[in-house]
Amino acid sequence: MAGNVGEARPLPERIDDREDLFYRWVPHTFTNSRGRTLNAGAFGRQENVEEGVSFDWSRYATPEQTLGRSARPEIRAGVVKTTAGQIWDSELKVRHAPELDNRAHSLVTGPSETRVRKTLVSICTWAIELPTEGQGHT
Amino acid sequence: MTVTQQELAERRPEAEEIEVRRPGDSGTYPVNFDDIVRSVSDKRVLATWLLDFYKAFKDLYARMARYEMILHLMARPKVSDEDALLLEAAIAESKSILRLESDFDGRGSPHYSEATWQRAVQFVRLQWEEYARLFGEPMPLPELQPGPHGSIDVYWKTPDFDLLVNIPADPKKEAEFSGDRNGKRKFDGTLDPARPNRGLVSWLVM
Numbered sequence: 001m002a003g004n005v006g007e008a009r010p011l012p013e014r015i016d017d018r019e020d021l022f023y024r025w026v027p028h029t030f031t032n033s034r035g036r037t038l039n040a041g042a043f044g045r046q047e048n049v050e051e052g053v054s055f056d057w058s059r060y061a062t063p064e065q066t067l068g069r070s071a072r073p074e075i076r077a078g079v080v081k082t083t084a085g086q087i088w089d090s091e092l093k094v095r096h097a098p099e100l101d102n103r104a105h106s107l108v109t110g111p112s113e114t115r116v117r118k119t120l121v122s123i124c125t126w127a128i129e130l131p132t133e134g135q136g137h138t
Numbered sequence: 139m140t141v142t143q144q145e146l147a148e149r150r151p152e153a154e155e156i157e158v159r160r161p162g163d164s165g166t167y168p169v170n171f172d173d174i175v176r177s178v179s180d181k182r183v184l185a186t187w188l189l190d191f192y193k194a195f196k197d198l199y200a201r202m203a204r205y206e207m208i209l210h211l212m213a214r215p216k217v218s219d220e221d222a223l224l225l226e227a228a229i230a231e232s233k234s235i236l237r238l239e240s241d242f243d244g245r246g247s248p249h250y251s252e253a254t255w256q257r258a259v260q261f262v263r264l265q266w267e268e269y270a271r272l273f274g275e276p277m278p279l280p281e282l283q284p285g286p287h288g289s290i291d292v293y294w295k296t297p298d299f300d301l302l303v304n305i306p307a308d309p310k311k312e313a314e315f316s317g318d319r320n321g322k323r324k325f326d327g328t329l330d331p332a333r334p335n336r337g338l339v340s341w342l343v344m
Contacts, residue, residue: 113304
């Protein structure tokens with residue numbers, strides 16, 4: 001309940017270090033058939049919920065924590081990463097948007113949804129690669 | 139600008155000599171501007187001229203249509219059956235998108251409808267045909283990929299450019315696209331996916 005100090009939403013913080021990393025969970029369905037190249041579908045925002053593409057800021061998250069936050073851990077998935085510097089150099093923006101249950105939550109925005117998704121494909125690399133089929137992360 | 143009666147009276151066309159037919163006579167006779175002015179007072183002469191003009195216009199139109207058809211046949215795209223098979227294979231492979239169930243990504247994404255996939259396929263076919271018609275060669279093939287919110291992404295990735303076109307699940311919405319050539323010459327906007335897009339296919343080759 002709002003007003004309870006223990007449940008208060010953390011305040012957003014300024015992101016100013018180019019080297020800061022941002023992580024995102026990616027299921028295998030948004031990779032090509034070889035499971036190595038990202039599809040732009042990996043960077044869809046949740047319609048009518050988010051104003052940008054969700055990432056976890058490395059100040060408050062590790063790639064393992066981002067992987068563990070999945071609502072469907074049985075889905076074969078990996079974690080991709082990019083830096084604040086790469087985001088800014090690509091004419092996108094990133095802002096800290098902490099949530100009650102995820103202080104690391106951040107949003108990447110840009111001129112259009114397709115521009116943001118296409119750009120993220122080119123600047124993200126794997127932090128935790130997809131497990132091979134039939135295996136899961138433990 | 140107003141033209142006075144006097145100016146009209148003094149006006150002479152540049153090519154004054156033409157040939158006309160007289161009523162009841164199959165021969166043609168040269169006439170000049172003054173002959174024409176005298177003749178318009180005779181309704182039969184005027185009607186003959188109008189009929190001749192209409193017949194000549196019809197003949198000319200039919201001839202132009204024949205030439206246009208010949209040119210169209212000559213300009214038929216030089217795309218091989220093998221190229222067409224590659225397109226069909228890419229389309230067939232993309233049909234696996236339809237097997238994804240709702241919440242396949244753990245984020246509540248809906249499944250992909252056959253109608254959305256058909257619109258994406260139609261979009262690719264239309265651009266492929268337009269490209270072949272304009273440039274006489276096969277278009278670089280895009281991949282059809284699962285997009286967000288039940289939409290389908292059509293994605294071209296080549297060493298020279300990449301272009302993402304998103305076909306939305308809602309048929310009333312336009313498709314949004316973004317492309318660039320190695321970070322330069324950015325190309326963004328929306329388009330009607332149900333039509334061939336000359337601007338888009340031209341951008342693919344430039």
